[in-house]
Amino acid sequence: MRENKLRIPYYPGCTLKANAKNFEVSALHSMEKLGIEMIELPRWNCCGVVESLTADDKMRHLAPVRNLIRVEEMNEAGIVDDEFRLLTLCSMCFNTLKRSNKFVREDQENLDLINDFMYQEPDYQGKVEVIHLFELLADRGFSRITEKIEKKLEKLNVAAYYGCMLLRPRNISIDDAENPNIIENFVSALGANPVNWHNKHRCCGSYHTLSNKQLVVDSVKEIIQDAQKNRAEIIITSCPLCAFNLDQRQKEIKEQDDNFRQMPILYFTQLLALALGLGKESFGFDQNYIDPEPVLKRFLE
Amino acid sequence: MIKKIIIDSEGNKFLEKIETISGEKITSCDQCGVCTGSCPFTDNMDITPSNVMRKVQLGQKEVLETKTIWVCASCLHCMTRCPRGLDLSKVAEALRQISLREAIDNFDIDQIDKEETKKLPPIALVGSFRKLTG
Numbered sequence: 001m002r003e004n005k006l007r008i009p010y011y012p013g014c015t016l017k018a019n020a021k022n023f024e025v026s027a028l029h030s031m032e033k034l035g036i037e038m039i040e041l042p043r044w045n046c047c048g049v050v051e052s053l054t055a056d057d058k059m060r061h062l063a064p065v066r067n068l069i070r071v072e073e074m075n076e077a078g079i080v081d082d083e084f085r086l087l088t089l090c091s092m093c094f095n096t097l098k099r100s101n102k103f104v105r106e107d108q109e110n111l112d113l114i115n116d117f118m119y120q121e122p123d124y125q126g127k128v129e130v131i132h133l134f135e136l137l138a139d140r141g142f143s144r145i146t147e148k149i150e151k152k153l154e155k156l157n158v159a160a161y162y163g164c165m166l167l168r169p170r171n172i173s174i175d176d177a178e179n180p181n182i183i184e185n186f187v188s189a190l191g192a193n194p195v196n197w198h199n200k201h202r203c204c205g206s207y208h209t210l211s212n213k214q215l216v217v218d219s220v221k222e223i224i225q226d227a228q229k230n231r232a233e234i235i236i237t238s239c240p241l242c243a244f245n246l247d248q249r250q251k252e253i254k255e256q257d258d259n260f261r262q263m264p265i266l267y268f269t270q271l272l273a274l275a276l277g278l279g280k281e282s283f284g285f286d287q288n289y290i291d292p293e294p295v296l297k298r299f300l301e
Numbered sequence: 302m303i304k305k306i307i308i309d310s311e312g313n314k315f316l317e318k319i320e321t322i323s324g325e326k327i328t329s330c331d332q333c334g335v336c337t338g339s340c341p342f343t344d345n346m347d348i349t350p351s352n353v354m355r356k357v358q359l360g361q362k363e364v365l366e367t368k369t370i371w372v373c374a375s376c377l378h379c380m381t382r383c384p385r386g387l388d389l390s391k392v393a394e395a396l397r398q399i400s401l402r403e404a405i406d407n408f409d410i411d412q413i414d415k416e417e418t419k420k421l422p423p424i425a426l427v428g429s430f431r432k433l434t435g
Contacts, residue, residue, distance in 0.1 A: 203376030207432060211407075
């Protein structure tokens with residue numbers, strides 16, 4: 001019997017349409033193979049990127065909440081069938097959307113204020129659950145990935161990098177905020193070997209990559225060397241800003257320290273696409289700064 | 302001998318203002334230092350995160366001149382571990398807002414390497430503008 005396809009609203013965010021196209025394409029193709037249809041939100045707008053941290057200025061919650069209205073509209077229009085989960089891939093989008101959702105869902109006054117301000121929009125009814133792809137895959141059971149694997153990534157040592165946005169604050173975390181293992185379980189499902197390391201949720205330096213590059217270079221060096229010390233061959237992540245910093249800033253690290261050993265940084269969906277036996281067009285390795293092909297050579301043939 | 306610290310009315314006003322913007326009860330900080338121990342960027346700071354909390358408690362406005370409040374990238378390691386449940390990222394944001402609300406930027410957009418903007422993810426640009434410019 002043919003398995004029913006899951007159709008779920010999906011929020012891409014700006015970076016997946018620009019520097020992280022390889023993240024989106026690898027996710028879309030992998031999910032297709034796993035029987036999940038990601039349906040892009042119509043008329044989505046910026047998630048806000050960084051969560052509003054001021055108590056006296058609620059304006060910054062408008063952008064994220066407006067996206068949540070789109071999910072309720074999709075259900076009303078029958079584009080999806082009673083599916084109020086909003087799927088995110090980018091860790092930063094996940095964080096801002098989920099936190100703003102909490103902000104309005106847990107306080108009627110906030111919800112009324114935001115709805116009143118956006119009087120030209122339908123009211124947000126608070127029905128949406130913002131989830132990350134890791135959560136969706138874990139809820140369905142990682143064993144369902146294992147069943148579909150065509151290339152077991154045997155003996156590949158993978159460092160699971162969580163960064164900040166999937167875990168903190170605690171009340172939106174996809175796993176235990178201090179001792180998570182959801183990404184390690186994902187890695188195991190692919191037949192690969194998750195390494196045990198210390199810096200898996202250390203901040204990479206985030207947006208300082210523009211104004212304080214050296215801070216990011218130092219932070220990334222520490223993260224990568226910790227992964228290497230624990231014998232990782234690649235690092236996987238779900239945050240396009242972490243991915244940029246961890247990948248591209250290796251150029252500066254190498255310039256400053258010739259002994260530094262560069263290593264590939266992948267989106268977790270790129271690794272998934274590889275394990276599912278998809279073709280090169282689903283990997284998008286050309287957008288990676290450090291070429292992952294030498295390390296993954298034994299799985300690419 | 303019991304020592305008494307007296308905070309003048311201007312200092313008190315400053316404390317209240319930061320508590321209003323941040324929504325955090327800054328006076329409940331015990332100065333245990335867990336935030337400082339958890340922060341990955343203390344090497345780049347001039348004063349420690351717990352020291353920022355103390356200065357705000359005492360209404361010492363010179364905290365606005367520190368590098369620390371701009372280095373904080375809201376990674377929330379401190380908040381995850383604070384035994385008082387305080388969110389220091391909100392306090393740092395409130396302190397930054399004092400300048401940003403007067404349109405005093407901490408980052409010159411013209412300094413961005415034009416070649417690099419082609420590679421930079423949009424979230425890096427928007428994140429920087431949101432955090433460092435008014």
